Amino acid sequence: DSGVTQTPKHLITATGQRVTLRCSPRSGDLSVYWYQQSLDQGLQFLIQYYNGEERAKGNILERFSAQQFPDLHSELNLSSLELGDSALYFCASSVVSEDPDPPLHFGNGTRLTVT
Amino acid sequence: GIQVEQSPPDLILQEGANSTLRCNFSDSVNNLQWFHQNPWGQLINLFYIPSGTKQNGRLSATTVATERYSLLYISSSQTTDSGVYFCAVDPSGTYKYIFGTGTRLKVLA
Numbered sequence: 001d002s003g004v005t006q007t008p009k010h011l012i013t014a015t016g017q018r019v020t021l022r023c024s025p026r027s028g029d030l031s032v033y034w035y036q037q038s039l040d041q042g043l044q045f046l047i048q049y050y051n052g053e054e055r056a057k058g059n060i061l062e063r064f065s066a067q068q069f070p071d072l073h074s075e076l077n078l079s080s081l082e083l084g085d086s087a088l089y090f091c092a093s094s095v096v097s098e099d100p101d102p103p104l105h106f107g108n109g110t111r112l113t114v115t
Numbered sequence: 116g117i118q119v120e121q122s123p124p125d126l127i128l129q130e131g132a133n134s135t136l137r138c139n140f141s142d143s144v145n146n147l148q149w150f151h152q153n154p155w156g157q158l159i160n161l162f163y164i165p166s167g168t169k170q171n172g173r174l175s176a177t178t179v180a181t182e183r184y185s186l187l188y189i190s191s192s193q194t195t196d197s198g199v200y201f202c203a204v205d206p207s208g209t210y211k212y213i214f215g216t217g218t219r220l221k222v223l224a
Contacts, residue, residue, distance in 0.1 A: 002160070033211070043201065043214035056211045088156060103148055103163035104203070104212060109156055 003027065005108035006091050012113045018079040022112045025072055025093030032074040033094070033104060034066055038087040049074055073090070081114045088112075117142045117206045119215035126220045128192050136187040136218045138202035146205040147178050148212065149187050152197045161187070161200075192222045 005025035013019055025032050034046040045058035049068035054072075063081075068074045078085060088111050092104040118141040123141040128134055138147070145201040149161040150188050162169050162176040164185065169176050173192075185202055 035214075042216055043203075045211045045213065048211055058211055090158065092158075103160055105160060106150075106158040109158075111156075 002107065004029075004091060004093050004105055006089075006107035006110050008110060009108065010111050010113075012115065013081060014115055015081055015083060017081050017114075018077065019081065019112065021076040021078070021089055021091075021112075023074045023076070023091030023093075023107060025074070026093075026105055028044055029093035029105075030072065031094045031102075032068055032072070033092040034060075034074070034076050035043065035090040035106075036087045037090060037109075038084075041045040043090075046076070076114070083114050086112055086114045117144070117204065117213055119202065119204055119213055121200075121202060121215040121218050123218060124216065125193070126218060128220065128222050130192060130194060130222055130224050132192050132222075133188070133190045134192060134220070135188070136200055136220075138185045138204075138215055140183050140185075140202075140204050142183075143207050144180065144183075144204040145207050146201045146212075147180075147185050149176055149185070149197050150201045151196075152201065152217070156211065158201075189220075192220075194222045194224050196220060197222050 005024040030051045033048045046060040048056040058112045066076045090109045092106045094102040120139045146165045151159045164178045170203045175188045199217040203214045
């Protein structure tokens, strides 16, 4: 068990809908990362937060947004869902964002199916 | 951006065999990690290895950052080693890990 908790485990929804994925990092970790894993794109970095502030941004669509709350949990919001958004969404956390970056610890993911 | 290539893409082994997985990257990196994604989709952290060699049981890893590659060695493979192995690199100063395309390993009993 990595200590990173993601909910829900599975999510099935229709095109055009909006969903929220939740992540609780390991105790003491200040950085949270979101990744998307799809069959055709592999594991893609979406966004990173450090202590409530956005730190790095990757290939995140404008329909997607995220935030990290004062208690350090994070939420990834996906809106106007399309069939191609079906994927496994991972959250990872690390102690602090420093140079070099510390190791990542991943949650078990949320499997999103858009029908 | 940085390119991360892993080889071979697929590997089938008999239980007890040894193997070497390779990760090449096209630019300098701050750090490198190896992960195992098991058949249930969980991503397990194997090694955090910016340089040098580390060993953990039947697994070991070596990173030569100056030559831009890393190797993961699996000895005496077991069926539970099956899954996909990813390397992930942190390009200098970007604060994000970029994943390779993975090596899919199947170990036969």
